[in-house]
Amino acid sequence: MSGRQIVSRAAEALGRLRETKPLVHHITNFVVMNDTANVTLLIGASPVMAHAIEEVEEMVSLAGALVLNPGTLQSDWIEAMILAGRRAHEREIPVVLDPVGAGATTFRTRTNRRLLEEVQPTIVRGNAGEIGALSGVGGEVRGVDSVGGLSEPEQAVRHAAREWGSVVAITGRRDLVSDGERLLAVDNGHEWLTTLTGTGCMATAIVGAFAAAEDDPLQAAAAGLAAFGLAAERAARETTAPGSFKTAIFDELYELSPDRLADGARLFELA
Amino acid sequence: MSGRQIVSRAAEALGRLRETKPLVHHITNFVVMNDTANVTLLIGASPVMAHAIEEVEEMVSLAGALVLNPGTLQSDWIEAMILAGRRAHEREIPVVLDPVGAGATTFRTRTNRRLLEEVQPTIVRGNAGEIGALSGVGGEVRGVDSVGGLSEPEQAVRHAAREWGSVVAITGRRDLVSDGERLLAVDNGHEWLTTLTGTGCMATAIVGAFAAAEDDPLQAAAAGLAAFGLAAERAARETTAPGSFKTAIFDELYELSPDRLADGARLFELA
Amino acid sequence: MSGRQIVSRAAEALGRLRETKPLVHHITNFVVMNDTANVTLLIGASPVMAHAIEEVEEMVSLAGALVLNPGTLQSDWIEAMILAGRRAHEREIPVVLDPVGAGATTFRTRTNRRLLEEVQPTIVRGNAGEIGALSGVGGEVRGVDSVGGLSEPEQAVRHAAREWGSVVAITGRRDLVSDGERLLAVDNGHEWLTTLTGTGCMATAIVGAFAAAEDDPLQAAAAGLAAFGLAAERAARETTAPGSFKTAIFDELYELSPDRLADGARLFELA
Numbered sequence: 001m002s003g004r005q006i007v008s009r010a011a012e013a014l015g016r017l018r019e020t021k022p023l024v025h026h027i028t029n030f031v032v033m034n035d036t037a038n039v040t041l042l043i044g045a046s047p048v049m050a051h052a053i054e055e056v057e058e059m060v061s062l063a064g065a066l067v068l069n070p071g072t073l074q075s076d077w078i079e080a081m082i083l084a085g086r087r088a089h090e091r092e093i094p095v096v097l098d099p100v101g102a103g104a105t106t107f108r109t110r111t112n113r114r115l116l117e118e119v120q121p122t123i124v125r126g127n128a129g130e131i132g133a134l135s136g137v138g139g140e141v142r143g144v145d146s147v148g149g150l151s152e153p154e155q156a157v158r159h160a161a162r163e164w165g166s167v168v169a170i171t172g173r174r175d176l177v178s179d180g181e182r183l184l185a186v187d188n189g190h191e192w193l194t195t196l197t198g199t200g201c202m203a204t205a206i207v208g209a210f211a212a213a214e215d216d217p218l219q220a221a222a223a224g225l226a227a228f229g230l231a232a233e234r235a236a237r238e239t240t241a242p243g244s245f246k247t248a249i250f251d252e253l254y255e256l257s258p259d260r261l262a263d264g265a266r267l268f269e270l271a
Numbered sequence: 272m273s274g275r276q277i278v279s280r281a282a283e284a285l286g287r288l289r290e291t292k293p294l295v296h297h298i299t300n301f302v303v304m305n306d307t308a309n310v311t312l313l314i315g316a317s318p319v320m321a322h323a324i325e326e327v328e329e330m331v332s333l334a335g336a337l338v339l340n341p342g343t344l345q346s347d348w349i350e351a352m353i354l355a356g357r358r359a360h361e362r363e364i365p366v367v368l369d370p371v372g373a374g375a376t377t378f379r380t381r382t383n384r385r386l387l388e389e390v391q392p393t394i395v396r397g398n399a400g401e402i403g404a405l406s407g408v409g410g411e412v413r414g415v416d417s418v419g420g421l422s423e424p425e426q427a428v429r430h431a432a433r434e435w436g437s438v439v440a441i442t443g444r445r446d447l448v449s450d451g452e453r454l455l456a457v458d459n460g461h462e463w464l465t466t467l468t469g470t471g472c473m474a475t476a477i478v479g480a481f482a483a484a485e486d487d488p489l490q491a492a493a494a495g496l497a498a499f500g501l502a503a504e505r506a507a508r509e510t511t512a513p514g515s516f517k518t519a520i521f522d523e524l525y526e527l528s529p530d531r532l533a534d535g536a537r538l539f540e541l542a
Numbered sequence: 543m544s545g546r547q548i549v550s551r552a553a554e555a556l557g558r559l560r561e562t563k564p565l566v567h568h569i570t571n572f573v574v575m576n577d578t579a580n581v582t583l584l585i586g587a588s589p590v591m592a593h594a595i596e597e598v599e600e601m602v603s604l605a606g607a608l609v610l611n612p613g614t615l616q617s618d619w620i621e622a623m624i625l626a627g628r629r630a631h632e633r634e635i636p637v638v639l640d641p642v643g644a645g646a647t648t649f650r651t652r653t654n655r656r657l658l659e660e661v662q663p664t665i666v667r668g669n670a671g672e673i674g675a676l677s678g679v680g681g682e683v684r685g686v687d688s689v690g691g692l693s694e695p696e697q698a699v700r701h702a703a704r705e706w707g708s709v710v711a712i713t714g715r716r717d718l719v720s721d722g723e724r725l726l727a728v729d730n731g732h733e734w735l736t737t738l739t740g741t742g743c744m745a746t747a748i749v750g751a752f753a754a755a756e757d758d759p760l761q762a763a764a765a766g767l768a769a770f771g772l773a774a775e776r777a778a779r780e781t782t783a784p785g786s787f788k789t790a791i792f793d794e795l796y797e798l799s800p801d802r803l804a805d806g807a808r809l810f811e812l813a
Contacts, residue, residue, distance in 0.1 A: 320573050
C-alpha cells in the first residue's frame with residue numbers, strides 16, 4: 001500500500017470508531033487508569049476498567065478489544081489478565097499488551113514473557129528498552145523508561161513481531177510498527193510526551209480503541225499512534241509547558257476528525 | 272414545597288457545607304479516586320479515602336457521610352464497604368451508593384444487590400441502565416455506560432426508591448430524584464459530561480458532601496446534582512472541548528456560592 | 543550557613559537533579575499516584591511506581607531514593623514498604639516517609655509508627671496533625687487533614703526529629719524542617735494548596751527527588767519544599783481558581799530553573 005492509502009485507511013478507521021463506539025475492556029495500572037479511560041472516551045470508544053477474576057471473562061465478552069497493562073504489577077491481577085486474554089482469543093477480539101517496565105526487574109520481565117506466551121497478544125506496544133529486553137535483542141530499561149536505544153530498531157521490531165506472532169510497535173521519536181514483514185513508521189508526536197507519566201499507556205489505549213474498529217492490526221496500531229501523536233503535536237502548538245499540554249491533548253483527541261487525521265498523519269511504509 | 276423553596280433550601284445546604292466542612296469517607300474505585308477527592312474538597316467538604324478492613328469502621332465514625340462506589344470491584348473491598356456501611360447506620364449518618372456498571376456483569380449486579388440489602392443506602396445514584404438493571408425494570412448497561420434508556424424513567428425511579436427504601440437518583444439529560452413519593456427534576460448539566468470518565472462518580476461525591484450538611488436525603492441528592500450540573504454548565508461556556516472543560520468544572524465548583532446556586536439551579540418538583 | 547548559602551545550595555541541587563535524572567521509587571497511595579509521578583518527572587527525576595513484594599527490593603536497587611506513602615493503607619502494601627525500606631538502607635539511599643492520616647485511626651497511627659521503627663526513614667514530611675500525633679506532642683487529624691495546629695511547632699519538629707533520628711518537615715503556612723539541631727523555615731506556598739487533594743503528597747514526592755540529588759537530607763527537604771511552594775506561588779498568579787491552578791503548578795515545575803529557584807526561594811535558618 002502507498003503511504004496515501006495507509007493514511008486514508010487510518011482516517012476511515014477513526015470514522016468507524018466514532019460511529020460504532022466500541023467497548024474497550026482495560027485491565028491496567030493504577031497510575032494511568034483515569035487518563036487511559038479518558039483518552040479512550042475522547043477518541044470515541046467506551047472504556048471499562050475491570051480486574052476482578054469473578055467478572056473479567058464476562059466483561060471481555062461484551063468488548064470489541066482488550067487492553068492489558070501490567071504497569072503496577074501484582075500477581076492476582078496477572079491471573080485476571082490471563083483469563084481475560086484467553087477469553088478474548090476464543091471470541092477472536094484483539095488483545096493489546098503494554099509491557100510497562102519489562103526489563104527493569106526480573107519479575108516484570110518474567111511476567112510480561114508469561115503474558116506473551118499465554119495470551120499471545122494481537123499487538124504489543126512498548127518503548128525501545130521494553131521491546132528490546134523482552135525479545136532479547138538488547139535495550140535497557142530503568143524504572144519504566146527506556147535508556148539507551150536499540151542499535152537497529154527497524155530490525156528489532158521485525159524480529160520481535162516474528163518471534164511473538166504479534167504486531168509490535170516501538171514508540172519513540174519515530175514510532176515503528178511491524179507484523180514481521182511490513183514495517184510502518186509514524187512521525188507524529190512531541191518531545192513533551194516524555195515529560196508526562198502515562199503517555200505511552202495513553203498511546204496503547206488509543207491503539208486498543210482503533211483495534212476494535214479496524215481488522216488489520218498493523219494498520220490499527222499505526223493509525224492509533226498517528227492519531228495520538230497528531231493530537232499531541234497540535235496540543236503543543238497551543239501551550240507552553242507540559243501541564244497545559246496534557247489538557248490540550250484531551251481537547252485535541254475529542255476534536256480529531258477523520259479529515260484532520262488524513263491531513264496530519266505522518267504515516268508511511270518503510271522499504 | 273415550591274420550586275423556589277427547594278432551590279433556596281439547596282443554597283442553604285451549600286452554605287452549611289462550606290461552613291462546617293464535614294468529613295466524607297469514600298470507599299471508591301481506582302479510576303476516579305483523585306477526581307472525587309478533589310470535587311469533595313472544592314465543594315467545601317473534607318474527603319478521606321480509606322478501604323482497609325482494619326480501619327473503615329473507625330474512619331466512618333469520624334465522618335458526616337459515607338460514599339460507596341464499587342466501580343473497580345474486588346471482593347475484599349466489598350467486605351470493607353459492608354462493614355463501613357453498617358457502622359454508618361449505627362451512627363445514623365447517610366450512606367450514598369453509586370452502583371457503577373450494575374447490569375454489565377453478573378458479579379456487578381449481584382454485588383450491588385448485596386450492598387443494597389446489607390447496607391440499605393440512604394441515597395442511590397446511577398444512570399438509567401444501572402438503576403433499571405438493579406430494580407429489574409429494564410435498562411441496559413454496556414461496560415459502565417447506560418445504553419438504551421428506560422421507557423418510563425419517572426415511574427422507574429419511584430419504583431426503585433420504594434423497593435429499596437432509599438432516595439434514588441437517575442442522572443442523564445434530566446436528572447430525576449425520588450424518595451418513592453415525591454419526584455424532583457434537575458435540568459442542570461452539559462452533554463460533555465458524557466465524554467469524560469468519572470463524571471457520574473463526581474456527581475455522587477458531591478451528593479455525598481451535601482448529604483453530610485442536609486438532613487433530608489431527597490433534598491440533598493437534588494441539591495448536589497444541581498450544584499454539579501450548574502458548575503458543568505458554566506464551565507462549558509468558558510471552554511471549547513472536554514479537556515479544558517474538566518479543569519473549568521473544578522474552578523467552578525470552588526467558586527460556586529450559595530447565591531450563585533440559588534440563581535442558577537434548575538431544580539423543581541414534578542407533579 | 544547563611545540563608546543565602548542555603549538557597550544557593552538548593553539551586554545547585556535542582557541543577558544536579560535535572561542533569562542526573564535520578565530514578566525515584568514510589569510505593570504510594572491510589573489517590574495521588576498519577577500526580578506524584580507527574581511532579582517527579584516535571585521537576586526532572588524519573589518516577590517508578592512498584593509495590594509487588596516480588597519486585598520492590600530489586601526495583602529500589604536501581605533507585606536514587608525511595609518514597610513511602612501509606613495514604614490508602616492496606617496490609618500487604620505495608621510489607622512491601624518495609625522490604626523496600628530495608629533494602630534502601632542497605633544501599634544507603636534516602637527514604638522519605640509521608641505518614642498520611644496518622645492520628646486519624648488507630649491502624650494508621652500504629653502502621654506509621656511501625657514504618658518509623660522498621661524503616662527508619664531519612665526524611666519524614668507531614669502536616670502538623672500527623673507529626674504531632676505520631677510523636678505524641680499533640681496535633682489533631684480528621685481524615686487526612688490537620689485540624690488544630692501545634693502550640694509550639696518549632697519545638698515539635700525538633701523533638702520529632704530527635705526522637706526518630708530523621709529529618710522532619712512539618713508543612714503548613716510556614717514549613718518547618720529540622721534534623722533535631724538545626725531548624726529551617728520555608729515561606730513559599732499558596733493557600734489554594736489546601737483546596738486540592740494530594741498537594742502534601744506532591745510536596746513529599748518533590749522532596750524525594752531532591753533527596754536523590756543532595757546528600758544532606760535537611761537541605762534536600764527544605765529545597766524540595768521551597769521548589770514546590772515557589773511553583774505553587776507562581777501558578778497562583780496566573781490563575782483564578784484551584785482547577786487551573788493545579789495545571790499551572792505542573793507547568794511551573796517544568797519551567798523551574800535553578801536561577802528561578804535561587805531568586806524566589808524564601809528559605810532561611812531560624813535561630
